[in-house]
Amino acid sequence: MGERGSRDVDEGEPLVSVTVDDVERAAARIAGHARRTPVLEASPGLLLKLEGTQHTGSFKVRGGFNRVLAAREAGELPEAGVIAASGGNHGLAVAHVARALGVRAEIFVPTVSSPVKVAGLRALGAQVTQTGSIYAEAYEASAKRAAETGALEIHAYDQPEVVAGQGTVGLELLAQTGGVDTVLVAVGGGGLVAGVTAALGGRARVVAVEPELIPTLNRALAEGGPVRVEVSGVGADALGASRIGRIAYGVTSAAGVESVLVTDEAIVEARRELWRSWRVAAEHAGAAALAALRCGAYVPAPGERVAVVVCGANTDPATLA
Structure with missing residues (x-):
């Protein structure tokens, strides 16, 4: 795994960008497939973009549909189907996409994945393998399996088609609201924040929100590259x-995206508020962006119009109260 903070990419490796044109093509491609x-x-x-109401409970189907449909258009969708590694939401999305498009899906998830998500994967007909304690270990196993079977890999966050698909959240938000000043987006691997940043194209500020215990983008911006x-x-x-x-690093660093950190306690309280105040069911990741407002990690200016992407709802309802 390497030491905390160690660079694990080639310094000379070129960055791949995603543009608003890519996002617009994705929007046209997935129309009728994603909600x-x-x-x-x-x-x-304060506006809440409710991605928990998307198919499978998160924004992830957008990128999944775009990746698979783009491969099908190019004649590059193999008989072996698709394969992905996921903490849960991406796997659910890929399984849904595969079932909707009539292809086979194999999903690798770490052992920390929510039982709710694992059960959902199996219900969607995917072959599920639980391995490793974190996403990176599940990804290594899925990459090895993909090399053996020839299945189409659908990365959770670091493929252009996936990022462009996630960016359709931003295009929708602009169309639905007539424009906002700031969009707060939770960050894990960065596919959503990169896609939204590309989609907005400077028409709104993007603030990345990360747990203090998983500061992937925050550390990368501080150290000049992914760590x-x-x-x-x-x-x-x-x-x-x-x-x-x-x-995500290339797009957000070029756009000057700010990263703010929130505590686990703030995330837990924001999740409770979403349910208490608006009856919005959110998993902890889905509540992270709102937590930035509630704990003061991001303080809007007077009159500022802020949109929060509530990115996922795959949680046990019994834990919401």
């Missing part, structure tokens, strides 16, 4: 990437 999720005006100046970090805390099952993706 247009609602925006809730939670209070004056490995330790992974722990309440958001580990969904935000548990051990380093930020190369695409």
Whole structure:
């Protein structure tokens, strides 16, 4: 795994970018496959983009559909189907995409993955293998398996088609709201924040929100490139990437995206508030962006219009009260 903070990529490796044009093509490609999720005006100046109402309970199907449909268009979708590693939400999305498009899916998840998510994967017909204690270890196992079978790999956050698909959240948000000043986005591997940043194209500020215990983008921005970090805390099952993706680092650093850190306690309280105040069910990762507002990690200016992406709802309902 390497030591905390050690660089684990080639300094000369080129960064891959994703643009608003890529996101617009993704939006056209996945139309009719992914849902247009609602925006809730939670209070004056605060909007919630409810990605938990998306198929399989998170934004992840957007990138999954874009990756598979782009491969099918190019004649590059193998008979072996698709394969992915996931903390849970990405796997659910890939399994849903595969079932919807009639292809086989094999999903590798770490042992920390929520039982709710693992049960959901199996219900969607995916072959599931639990291995490793964190996402990176599950990914290594899935990459080895992909080399053996020839299945199409769908990375959780570091492929251009996946990032562009996730960015359709940003395009929808602009269309639904007429524009906002700031968008707060939770970060794990960075596919969502990179896609939203690309989609907005400077039309709104993007603030990345990360748990203090998993500061993947925050550390990368401080050290000038992706670095490995330790992974722990309440958001580990969904935000548990051990380093930020190369695409996410390139897009966010070029755009001047700010990263703020929140405590696990703030995330837990924001999740409770989402349920108490608006009856919005969110997993801990889904509540992380709101936590930045509630704990003061991000303080809006007077009159600032802020949108929070509530990115996932795959949680045990019994724990919401």
